[in-house]
Amino acid sequence: MENHIFLLMLLFLVQYYSVSISVSSSNETDQQAQVAFKDLVISPSQFLENNWTKNTSFCSWFGVTCSPKRQRVVALALPDMQLQGTISSSLANLSFLSVLNLENNSFHGGIPFGLGHLPRLQVVDVRNNQLQGSIPTILFQCRRVQVISLAFNKLGGEIWKGPWFVPKLRVLNLRNNSLTGIIPPSLGNATKLMNFSLAGNRISGNLPKEIGNLSPLATLSLYDNQLIGSIPAPLFNISSLLLANLAFNSLSGSHFLNEGNIVSNLEFLSVSNNQIPSNICQLRELQVLSISVNDITGEIPRNIGCLSKHEDFLIGDNPIKGTIPASLANISTLQYVSCTRNRLEVTSNHYRSSSSKP
Numbered sequence: 296m297e298n299h300i301f302l303l304m305l306l307f308l309v310q311y312y313s314v315s316i317s318v319s320s321s322n323e324t325d326q327q328a329q330v331a332f333k334d335l336v337i338s339p340s341q342f343l344e345n346n347w348t349k350n351t352s353f354c355s356w357f358g359v360t361c362s363p364k365r366q367r368v369v370a371l372a373l374p375d376m377q378l379q380g381t382i383s384s385s386l387a388n389l390s391f392l393s394v395l396n397l398e399n400n401s402f403h404g405g406i407p408f409g410l411g412h413l414p415r416l417q418v419v420d421v422r423n424n425q426l427q428g429s430i431p432t433i434l435f436q437c438r439r440v441q442v443i444s445l446a447f448n449k450l451g452g453e454i455w456k457g458p459w460f461v462p463k464l465r466v467l468n469l470r471n472n473s474l475t476g477i478i479p480p481s482l483g484n485a486t487k488l489m490n491f492s493l494a495g496n497r498i499s500g501n502l503p504k505e506i507g508n509l510s511p512l513a514t515l516s517l518y519d520n521q522l523i524g525s526i527p528a529p530l531f532n533i534s535s536l537l538l539a540n541l542a543f544n545s546l547s548g549s550h551f552l553n554e555g556n557i558v559s560n561l562e563f564l565s566v567s568n569n570q571i572p573s574n575i576c577q578l579r580e581l582q583v584l585s586i587s588v589n590d591i592t593g594e595i596p597r598n599i600g601c602l603s604k605h606e607d608f609l610i611g612d613n614p615i616k617g618t619i620p621a622s623l624a625n626i627s628t629l630q631y632v633s634c635t636r637n638r639l640e641v642t643s644n645h646y647r648s649s650s651s652k653p
């Protein structure tokens with residue numbers, strides 16, 4: 296009889312224990328992680344504090360999306376909320392998290408390193424905050440990550456030089472931070488990358504030729520950095536490339552296009568403060584060419600009129616000499632020419648050496 300009771304008790308204990316294990320390793324952890332997150336956040340009129348209360352399921356809290364079956368947090372989206380505070384490292388305990396969007400708030404402090412370990416993470420968007428510290432290197436080794444947007448913060452340190460393993464990455468936006476270091480050749484491993492911006496940082500070194508591996512690349516913004524060396528020719532083999540802004544670096548680009556290349560659909564090219572590519576004519580789809588504020592002394596290619604789809608041609612603030620080629624007048628689509636403050640002479644009656652918009 297006593298044995299019987301003992302067995303029953305044991306059975307009960309085992310069941311109780313396994314139930315409590317399965318709970319704590321499930322949505323209980325998610326709730327704790329979010330409460331810890333909330334505790335470090337200040338929201339206007341305490342909106343978040345009042346909304347995220349324990350008398351409602353955390354799955355119905357503002358900005359929280361749970362998976363329907365398992366009731367696990369899959370998305371935390373609190374953009375444009377004027378939130379202040381730091382981002383709790385407890386978010387790294389949300390093991391089903393796939394989307395984190397804290398865009399356009401006033402978070403300071405660092406990006407929790409543990410986030411990069413979340414196996415389902417697809418989107419990290421914390422752009423437009425005041426985050427400091429360095430980028431968790433593990434983010435560059437996230438198998439499923441598709442969007443990393445950390446732009447407009449105060450992040451520093453070097454870009455991760457080690458091997459990148461981000462086979463699904465489509466958007467990498469690190470614009471307007473204080474990042475240093477180089478663009479590593481292993482960037483070429485990010486073969487799904489479409490939009491890549493490092494503009495407004497302090498990146499140095501060369502633009503690696505592996506950038507030509509990024510076959511879906513549509514926009515490349517690297518302006519306002521300290522890049523040197525030549526613009527790698529493979530970049531212009533990327534047929535999907537629409538925008539390349541390489542302005543305000545120290546790149547040389549005079550022969551970056553290979554002869555006979557069927558080059559890209561590039562519509563916008565800015566090489567201001569770098570060298571004008573001499574065989575620019577191969578960029579047949581080019582609509583905007585910006586070469587303003589150039590250090591260069593080279594001339595505008597004579598045959599510039601080959602750019603039949605040209606709409607804007609911006610060459611203001613240039614110390615460049617020489618003449619504006621008459622062939623510019625052959626560009627029937629040209630709408631805007633800005634050649635202010637430079638030493639160009641005009642050889643054609645079609646254009647005045649100032650802004651003109653027909």
Ligand SMILES: *[C@@H]1O[C@H](CO)[C@@H](O)[C@H](O)[C@H]1NC(C)=O
Nearest residue numbers: 345346347348351355356357
């Ligand atoms: C929290 O916000 C959501 C979405 O606005 C709302 O549906 C819910 O009722 C709020 N809960 C509380 C407790 O305020």
Ligand SMILES: *[C@@H]1O[C@H](CO)[C@@H](O)[C@H](O)[C@H]1NC(C)=O
Nearest residue numbers: 344345346347348349350351
């Ligand atoms: C939840 O609890 C808070 C106090 O913790 C209370 O102010 C609020 O009215 C409650 N909300 C609901 C929907 O019961």
Ligand SMILES: *[C@@H]1O[C@H](CO)[C@@H](O)[C@H](O)[C@H]1NC(C)=O
Nearest residue numbers: 322326352353354364365366
């Ligand atoms: C955890 O999930 C179970 C169902 O799987 C649900 O009954 C319970 O309410 C959830 N807990 C919270 C805090 O939402």
Ligand SMILES: *[C@@H]1O[C@H](CO)[C@@H](O)[C@H](O)[C@H]1NC(C)=O
Nearest residue numbers: 374375376377398399400423
């Ligand atoms: C950022 O948030 C502020 C206030 O919440 C809003 O006025 C502004 O439009 C937002 N900016 C962007 C770029 O979303």
Ligand SMILES: *[C@@H]1O[C@H](CO)[C@@H](O)[C@H](O)[C@H]1NC(C)=O
Nearest residue numbers: 324328331384385386387388
């Ligand atoms: C993550 O969860 C574990 C286990 O529940 C807990 O011990 C730890 O403190 C949590 N980490 C953070 C940063 O909240």
Ligand SMILES: *[C@@H]1O[C@H](CO)[C@@H](O)[C@H](O)[C@H]1NC(C)=O
Nearest residue numbers: 447470471472494495496519
């Ligand atoms: C980006 O950074 C530059 C300086 O590097 C600054 O002048 C500019 O205002 C910043 N833009 C925004 C939107 O913060």
Ligand SMILES: *[C@@H]1O[C@H](CO)[C@@H](O)[C@H](O)[C@H]1NC(C)=O
Nearest residue numbers: 458459460480481483484505
């Ligand atoms: C990543 O790129 C580097 C350098 O280009 C290469 O050596 C390495 O094998 C690549 N790794 C993966 C996982 O593709």
Ligand SMILES: *[C@@H]1O[C@H](CO)[C@@H](O)[C@H](O)[C@H]1NC(C)=O
Nearest residue numbers: 465466489490513514537538
């Ligand atoms: C990439 O940039 C292009 C052009 O600005 C934009 O239309 C597109 O939506 C962006 N793609 C993604 C995935 O954000």
